[in-house]
């Protein structure tokens with residue numbers, strides 16, 4: 184995966200977000216009210232927000 188390491192060095196592309204509990208935020212697609220939604224979920228406390236930035 185040469186492209187992954189290139190992105191990491193450039194500091195762009197995949198940004199990592201962390202919850203206030205210290206858990207890592209992962210994007211997740213859920214089906215709710217008849218719609219598909221992409222939400223951000225903390226892997227540690229399972230808090231769900233609409234965007235990764237909302238955890239700050």
Ligand SMILES: [Zn+2]
Nearest residue numbers: 202204225228
């Ligand atoms: Zn959390």
